[in-house]
Amino acid sequence: MTALTSPWLQFLREHGVAGDGDSPSPDAAKGDNFIAPLTHLGMIAASGDDAAHFLHAQLTNDIEHLPPDQARLAGYCSAKGRMLASMLAWRDGDAIMLQLPREILAPVQKRLQMYVLRSKVKLADASDSQVAVGVVGRDAGAKLATLLGVALPSAEYEKSAHGGHALIRVPDAAGIPRYQWLADAASAMQVWPQLSLAVPAAGSSQWRRTEIEAGIPVIVQATQEKFVPQMINFELVGGVNFRKGCYPGQEIVARSQYLGKLKRRMLPAEVDTVQAGPGTEIYASTDPDQPCGQIVNAEPAGAGRSLCLVELKTAVLQDGATLHLGSAGGPALRMLPLPYPLTETD
Numbered sequence: 562m563t564a565l566t567s568p569w570l571q572f573l574r575e576h577g578v579a580g581d582g583d584s585p586s587p588d589a590a591k592g593d594n595f596i597a598p599l600t601h602l603g604m605i606a607a608s609g610d611d612a613a614h615f616l617h618a619q620l621t622n623d624i625e626h627l628p629p630d631q632a633r634l635a636g637y638c639s640a641k642g643r644m645l646a647s648m649l650a651w652r653d654g655d656a657i658m659l660q661l662p663r664e665i666l667a668p669v670q671k672r673l674q675m676y677v678l679r680s681k682v683k684l685a686d687a688s689d690s691q692v693a694v695g696v697v698g699r700d701a702g703a704k705l706a707t708l709l710g711v712a713l714p715s716a717e718y719e720k721s722a723h724g725g726h727a728l729i730r731v732p733d734a735a736g737i738p739r740y741q742w743l744a745d746a747a748s749a750m751q752v753w754p755q756l757s758l759a760v761p762a763a764g765s766s767q768w769r770r771t772e773i774e775a776g777i778p779v780i781v782q783a784t785q786e787k788f789v790p791q792m793i794n795f796e797l798v799g800g801v802n803f804r805k806g807c808y809p810g811q812e813i814v815a816r817s818q819y820l821g822k823l824k825r826r827m828l829p830a831e832v833d834t835v836q837a838g839p840g841t842e843i844y845a846s847t848d849p850d851q852p853c854g855q856i857v858n859a860e861p862a863g864a865g866r867s868l869c870l871v872e873l874k875t876a877v878l879q880d881g882a883t884l885h886l887g888s889a890g891g892p893a894l895r896m897l898p899l900p901y902p903l904t905e906t907d
Contacts, residue, residue, distance in 0.1 A: 567689040569746040573598055576753065578762050593737050594698030595761045596705075597768040603663040603688030605670050608656040611680040616650070616657060619673060621790060621814065623805045627652060632718045632729045634800035635659075636780075636790050637669060642813030643786040644793075645669060647779055647800065651720055651729065653691075653743075663688060664782045692749050695768035696740040701760045702728070705742055708752055714740070718799070726752075732798070732900075734771035770860045773868050776900045778827060778857050783840035791817050792825040792872050793857055797901060823904075827857055827872045829897040832886050837867040845874075845882035849889030853877045856886075869894070 578598060607616055617625040622635035632651035636644050646669045648661040661669060670684055677684070696702050706713040711723045714730040721728050727743040744752070772779060778793040789810075790801050796818065803818060817823065837859035842852035854873035862868040871894065877884065878896070885891040 567746070569598075569689070569692050569749065570600060572746075572750050572753070573600070576757065576762075578757075578764070594701040595763045595767065596701060596742075596756060597695040597697070597763045597765050599693040599695050599741070599765055599768060601662060601664075601765050601769070602660050602693055603666040603686065604691050604693075605659040605661070605666065605673075606653070606656045606685045606687040606691075607659065608683050608685070609681040612657050612682050615677065615680045615682045616659075617805065617808075619676065619808055620648075620650070621795070621801045621808060621811075622650070622799075623802045624650060624657065627657070629722075630720050632720050632731075634718075634777075634795070634798060636795055636800050637673075638790070638808065638810035638814065639786055640809050641786075642789045642810035642817070644780050644788050644790060644795070645672070645785050647795065649729075649731075649741075651727075651743075653727070658687070658691070658743075660693065662779065662781050665780070665785060690745055692744060692746050694742040694749065694753075695765070695771070696728075696742050696760075697734070697737060697768070697771055698760075699738050702738055702740045704759050705740070705752075705756055708756055709742075732775040732777060734774035735900075737771075739771055739775070766860050769858070770862060770868055773829060773858055773860060773870050774900070776827075776829060776870070778870055781839050781858070783838065784855075784857060787840070787855065788857075788872060789817050790814055791823050793827040793870070794899075794901075794903075797904065824875055825854070825872060826875050826903060827870055828878075828899060830869045830871050830884070830894040831862065831897060832867050832869060832892050832894045833865055834886065834892045835861045835865060835867055837869050837886055841887055843871055843873065843894065844885045844887075844889045844891065845877040845880070846885070846889065847877065847880050847882040853882075853884070871896075 620635040629652045637646040648659045709726045712721045729741045841856040843854040845853045857870040859869040884894040
């Protein structure tokens with residue numbers, strides 16, 4: 562069953578909420594509280610006696626010691642240390658769930674499957690049976706927690722669960738709390754009508770803008786194998802554990818961390834065009850003939866603007882260069898502050 566024919570997506574259409582890939586929904590939520598179905602994301606369920614050990618040896622974060630009341634960011638790298646995927650991981654009963662963009666889920670699952678060998682691990686696409694909804698704002702979170710009878714998690718990446726529903730606190734955006742509500746499709750369809758009466762519903766693009774505001778990079782098809790984790794601040798947002806042992810590309814990731822100064826980083830920016838997209842190259846006025854970086858993530862932000870996360874050579878910022886999208890004559894980027902500090906070595 563594909564996302565286009567899933568009961569959850571059909572249900573959302575019937576309730577006036579467009580899914581990812583449909584005509585964009587209007588931004589129904591203009592304030593600091595809204596809910597958004599995360600139909601652009603899918604889930605891989607890893608089960609079996611060796612699931613945690615297997616994923617621990619494949620991903621950039623500690624999965625073996627992942628508690629049931631927490632979630633963690635993790636990356637999946639090539640042997641050259643370049644990121645094939647970024648994902649959110651948590652335990653759901655006996656399974657470990659990996660949430661990542663649907664557009665790269667199948668090839669990532671296939672690649673992981675290649676390394677299962679004799680391990681007691683089963684990998685299954687759970688995208689249509691398990692759904693996620695973004696919940697933005699303290700009032701929205703409190704309303705949902707009351708409806709579900711679930712405690713509202715207070716710490717970043719804390720997870721609470723009850724009756725088949727779970728809430729995960731994810732990093733704030735511009736000081737506004739954010740959560741993910743996770744449930745099976747049937748349970749979500751029961752709760753959604755009552756929740757949407759109390760909290761405005763929006764499309765997934767509005768949630769993705771809050772991810773950019775929080776400085777959380779997401780690897781998509783256009784940016785696979787483009788970045789070592791540190792180039793997009795992935796270790797700064799908790800996606801890399803440097804003490805967990807080996808995984809594909811681990812030596813290169815460690816070398817980038819401990820040998821020399823990091824020369825590329827990710828920063829937020831805005832630009833006066835809606836044509837910005839992942840993988841679009843960035844040019845500096847001081848060196849107009851070759852790109853100095855590229856877009857990691859971008860979303861329309863109203864008034865013909867886009868909000869972006871941009872991976873750059875740090876030297877161009879010190880040179881006082883102006884940065885442009887697509888070419889040296891393209892729209893100028895206005896750099897914005899990160900919501901977290903860069904490390905002192907940068």
